[in-house]
Amino acid sequence: PGLLLAAALDEAEPGQTILLLSATEGADAFVLRVGDGVRAARGGPTVRAQLAARQRLGYGRYLRWRGLLDVQGPARPASPAPAAPPMHRRAGWKYRLEGSRCDACGRVTTPPGRVCASCGTAGSGTAPVSLRDRTARVVSVTRDHLTTMPEPEVAIVVADVDGGGRLSAYATDVAPADVAVGMAMNPVFRRLWTTDSIHNYFWKLRPAPADAAPGKDTADGQ
Structure with a gap:
């Protein structure tokens, strides 16, 4: 229902009425009136555009990322679980980049x-x-075959941010072999790893829309 409502709001005009009906495990009905600010609230790609650009994900990869299929761990020590005090001290960097x-x-x-x-x-x-809404240009790429993620390899990039600053981050939503120097990428907040059932989130870099390659497998599903 949430996706259906988002798709309807992508095309709705101010003043229109939307009926959202869910008939699964009971019945719920919501009547919504579209406000005047609906157009200004559209800050990202539409649901229809995201569906058109969706990428094929293998079932085995889906099971690995959801923790439903155990895989052999990497040949390196497990990453430490995140701790609250340092995350709080560095909240501006960790959560707002x-x-x-x-x-x-x-x-x-x-x-x-x-x-x-x-x-x-x-x-x-x-x-x-x-830096979260800026574009970064890749200046260096390393392909990590000992990653703690449930993938055979991931790409780690160093990128210069437009307007100043440099980021070192995992590349996501792109195959490691497709990451190249000069590629334009945008920051996105994603899960890095999980230790002792505690998730650690930080920023990764994914190709900017102009440099994305629809139809290719993603580097990870997080």
């Missing part, structure tokens, strides 16, 4: 710090700057 802009030289440091990574100025005062 904020870097710090140096007042002395204007360059962006990532992760944010009190010392500028470019000019070395300390304590000059740094302002947070959000």
Whole structure:
């Protein structure tokens, strides 16, 4: 029902009425009036566009990612479970992908710090700057065959963010072999790994719409 409602709102006009009816395990009916701000609220691709660009996912991969099929672990120690205190201290970086802009030289440091990574100025005062809605260009690619993810390999990229800043992150929604230097990518908040039933989330990079390759398998399903 939620997807059907989202698809209807993609095409609805202000003032129209939408009836949402669910007849599974009982019956629920919702009558909604489309508000004047519906067009301004459309900030991403439509449901129809996402369905048109969907990528085939093998059943075995789906089972691995959902934890329904056990696979041999990687040849490296398990990643530590995330802890609340450091996540709270670095909330701006972890959840909002904020870097710090140096007042002395204007360059962006990532992760944010009190010392500028470019000019070395300390304590000059740094302002947070959000990188989550910007495009990053790949400058280096490494294919990891010892990943802690339930995949045979993943791509780890270093990318320069438009406007300043550099990110090192996993590539997602793309096959590792298809990641290339110069590719435009956008940050997306995804699950990295799970240790002791505790999920760790951070930002990955996926191809920008112009560089995406529909029809190819994704690198992961998270």
